[in-house]
Amino acid sequence: MLMAVLSCFILACFAPWVHRFTGRHSGWALALLPATLFAYFASMLPMVSQGEKLQFSYNWFPGLNIHLSFLVDxxxxxxxxxxxGIGFFILAYGGRYLEKHRDLGRFFIFLLGFMGSMLGVVLSDNLISLFVFWELTTITSFMLIGFNHEQEESRKKAHQGLMVTVLGGLALMTGLIMLGLVGGSFELSEILAADGLTEHPLYLPMLILLLLGAFTKSAQTPFHFWLPNAMAAPTPVSAYLHSATMVKAGIYLLARLSPGLGGTEVWLLTLSFFGALTMLTGIFLASRATGVKRVLAYSTVMALGxxxxxxxxxxxxxxxxxVTFLLAHALYKGALFMVAGILDHSAGVKDFQQAGGLRHSMPKTTVVAVLASLSLAGIIPLFGFVGKELLLEAVLTASSWHIGLTIxxxxxxxxxVLVAAVMALKPWFGPAVETPKKPKDPDFALLIGPAVLASLGLLFGLMPFLADKGLLAAAAAAVYGQPIELYLALWHGINLPLMLSLTSLALGLLLFKVWDGWRQATDFMQRAEKIGPEVIYERLMLGMTQFADWQTKTLQNGYLRNxxxxxLGTVIIIVGWALLRVNQLELNLSIQDIRVHEVAVILVLILAALTAVLVRSFLAAVAMLGALGFGVALLYVFFSAVDVGITQVLVETITVLLLVLVLYRLPEFRSLSSTANRLRDAVIAGMTGLLMTVLVLVITGARQLDGISDYFLENSGPLGYGRNVVNVILVDFRALDTLGELFVLALVAIGVYAMIHLRTGALPVTNSDRRAAxxxxxxxxxxAKADETAKASTNQGESS
Known part of the structure; x- marks a missing residue:
């Protein structure tokens, strides 16, 4: 199981080389991995359909009780x-769709990384690992949405999606930590099996944080605006992210937490209200849009709601x-997004008003598009009809709000139905419209994915038991929290859901007849969008930038003195006020253990510091600063910190040498500050020194527990296998801290290397180029000098 998840990341590392070796067939070559994983997961179907839960656990950070644990239900x-399954077709489709793109290898890296991240999210049983994979989906989706990074629009929309989902991710992180503390475990299976989660005092704030994370990821109103804007991504990305993966991550989280956190009034009201609002918002905006991908994106918002x-x-x-609607939506929406890509790739059509009569030149694509659109509309005998009937039955039998939710x-x-009719009829039927490219059916790699998905929608509709086979029942049981019986049927007889379905079909087709008039009648939405959530987001981002600009000019004005x-002033005020509020200060003023040579070094330090301040020569000031540093190194040696002393000597030596080397480039010594400023600086410096002295004395005098140094001295050998205690602390006891510092240094090194060597055209990169430049x-x-001389001579002559 661990290799199943990590294999996507491993293959992503080698994807560019695979692409170079296999050429235009690289999509098919890389698609072998998701096909293998599909077979691996399908082998678990018999056990899971019987109600079994398969659990796998691997040690990750045992000391922190964090495991890479996976749950398969x-x-x-x-x-x-x-x-x-859909990933297999997307890789094959994307490889052919972007075969002429220069960065196709990079595209495969991000797509495979995203696939592995999504698998980690849905399979994780540990809250910490779930959050790690959750954030990996955010990062990889950011890379995918901004894949065409040379276009400003792609960068802008990628940043928008990143900002919204990252802010939700921060809320989710806090909520998951609270959930682990409330549930007494960080394993999801254990938490959901516990009782009393909904009665805990932290239930409401925890639920709000978790819902924020899920709502931002799954584009619930008012966070829905980022999803249609993510259409700046290439079509294969849109087809994958918006059919069954990223935007469904929030839905998965809500479904997973439903048995433990659901059932309360706040859960019912919040999810029902925001879900219904998102459903209506998404489909209303979809009914007005004319861009092919934009219509599909808004209809995805509707499905998520x-x-x-x-x-x-x-x-x-x-x-x-x-669960039924989830499967139906994944099938028809994945097919429709790939059809949208075919329209753009083969005919150059990105807007429904640019196309018509394509059924003659693109007959195969027309059949696929019509099948998928009929499933979207919920027309019998497509699987979408089965999902829509269950949807109507669910809202009709809701315990509360059933009338409002039904309406x-x-x-x-x-x-x-209106949107589905536009998808099924507008580009393919009616009078022919001249398109930017000569339309034709695409080759096998582009058509096989949408054809299979649309055909599955028809097959599962005609034989719903094939879609079940125990899987949907087991999925529904995991959502409901109890075993349930699932019976999928195409025909439930003449009942109220069927009547409502037929009514919506008739009215939807009627609206399609007057689609242009409908869009004109709803033009008020263009004015409403000026005060919508996206405008609020843009203003917040602008305000953040303006605030950053103000505080940079005010606080970070480039003057070290300020x-x-x-x-120091802030420290003096805050720490000094805290010390004044202490009733009795115990100062450790004992000087019995001070030795003569230590007093001598301290006097040297004081003298060097005063001399550095008072001298009027740069060289003398540097010499005094060096004496001050070397004196501190002596103090380290006196107190047995030899390693630190050696480090101090090295740093001071290098610093003094560097300062001496740059002295000749500095202007002569000048007194630029006034006497008042110098007095102010002296007062602040004196107060800071006094405060630090008092603080150290208070801390050493108030120590009640033994120092940790004894622990390090005793355990550096047995636990760290080293006699150098400082090194053992850095490498073993503070390994994560040291790792973080190394990571920062590595990033800096990469940045410096990039600035020096990865220069593109603007700067010379070879010795001959440098000489020529x-x-x-x-x-x-x-x-220029000769021109100035000639001009000066001319001016002098005119003056004469």
């Missing part, structure tokens, strides 16, 4: 099969409807 297996609403209801029928669902279905005055600059300077 119906819900996680359903997601894993969708991620790997529908799933959130169903998870909020918390009933058995709602759980059944949620909202019917209205949404009417607009869904930095020191601000920092130097000669060119010298010639330009000589020419």
């Amino acid at each position: 119906g819900l996680s297996l359903l997601f894993a099969l969708l991620i790997t 529908t799933l959130t609403m169903l998870l909020g209801l918390g009933t058995e029928k709602a759980a059944l409807a949620a 909202a669902t019917v209205v949404a279905n009417i607009l869904v 930095y020191l005055i601000t920092t 130097f000669n060119l600059r010298r010639a330009q300077k000589e020419k």
Whole structure:
């Protein structure tokens, strides 16, 4: 199981080389991995369908009780099969769709990394590992959305999605930590099996934080705006992220937590309200849009809202409807997004108003698009119809708000039919419209994915038992928290859900007839968008930038003196006030153990510091600063910190040498500050020194516990296998701290290397280029000097 998840990251490291070796077939070559993983996960289907839960655990940070633990039940297996199954077609599709792109190898790195991250999210049983994979999906999706990074629009939309989901991720991190503390474990399976989560005092704040994380990831209103803007990504990315993966991560989290945190009034009201609002918002905006990918993106927002609403209801029928609708949506939306890519790739069509009559030149694509669109509309005998019937049954039997939710669902279905009709009819039928490219059906690699997904929607509709096979029942049981019986059927007889479905179908087709008039009648939305959540986001970002600009000019103005005055003044006020509030200060003023040579060194330090301040020569000031540093090194040696003393000597030696080397470049010594400023600085310096002295004396006098040094002395050998205690502390006892410092140094080194060596055209990169550039600059300077001389001579002649 661990290798199944990590294999995606491992293959991502070698993806560029695979691409170079296999050329235009690299997508198929890399797609072998998700195909293998699909077969691996499918082998677990018999056990999971019987109600078994498969658990795998590997030590990660044993000292912190953090494990890479994985749980495979119906819900996680359903997601894993969708991620790997659709991922197989996306890799093949993306390899052919972007075969002429110069950065196709980089695309495969990000896509495979995203696939592994999503698998980690849906399979993780540990809260910490779940959050790590969650944030990896954020990072990799940022890379994918901004894949065409040379375009400003792609960068802007990628940053927007990153900002929204990262802010939600911070809330989620806090909520998961609270959940682990409340549940008494960081293993999800143990937490959800515990009782009393909803009665805990931290339930409400914990739930709010968790919902923020899920809502931002799954684009719930008012965070829905980032998802359509993510259409700046290449179409294969949109097809993968918005069909069954990234945007469904929040839905997965809500479904996973539903048995433990659901069932309360706040859960029902919050998820039902925001889910219904997102459903209506998404489909209304989709009904007005004309861009192919934008329509699909808004309809995805609608589907995410529908799933959130169903998870909020918390009933058995709602759980059944949620998993069925989830599968149906993944099939038809993945197919439609790939069809949108085919329209752009083969005909140059990005807007529905640019196309018409393509059924003659693209007959195969037309069949696929119509099948997927019929499933979107919920037309019998497609699997989308089965999902829609269960959806209507769930809202009709809801314990509360059933009337309002039913009305909202019917209205949404009417607009869904309108959108599906636009997808199924507008580009393919009617009079032919001249397109930017000569339209034709694409080759096998581009068509096989949407064809299979759309055909599965038809097959599962005609034979719903094939879609079940125990998987959907097990997934619904994981959502509901109890075993349930699932019976999927294409025909449930003539009942109220069927009547509502037929009504929405008729009204949706009627709206399609007047689609242009509908868009004109809803033009008020263009004015409403000026005060919408995206505008608020942009203003917040602008305000943040303006505030950063102000505080940079005010606080970070480039004057070291101001930095020191601000920092030291703040410390004096805060720490000094805290010391004054202490009733009795115990100062450790014992001087019995001070030896003569230590007093001598201290006097040298004081004398060197005063001399450095008072002398009027740079060289003398540098010499005094060096004496001060070497005196401190002596103190380290006196108190047995030989390693630190050696380090201090090395640093001081290098510093003095560097200062001496740059002295000749400095201007002569001048008194630029006034007497008042110098007095102010002296007062602040004196107060700082006095405060630090008092603070050290108070701390040493108030020590009640034994120092930790004895522990290090005793255990550096047995635990760290070293006699050098300082080195053992850095390498073993403070390994994470040292690792962080090394990581920062590595980043700096990479940045310096990039600035020096990765220069593109603007600077010379070879010795001959450098010589040529130097000669060119010298010639330009000589020419400019000659021009100035000639001009001066001319001016002098005119004056004469």
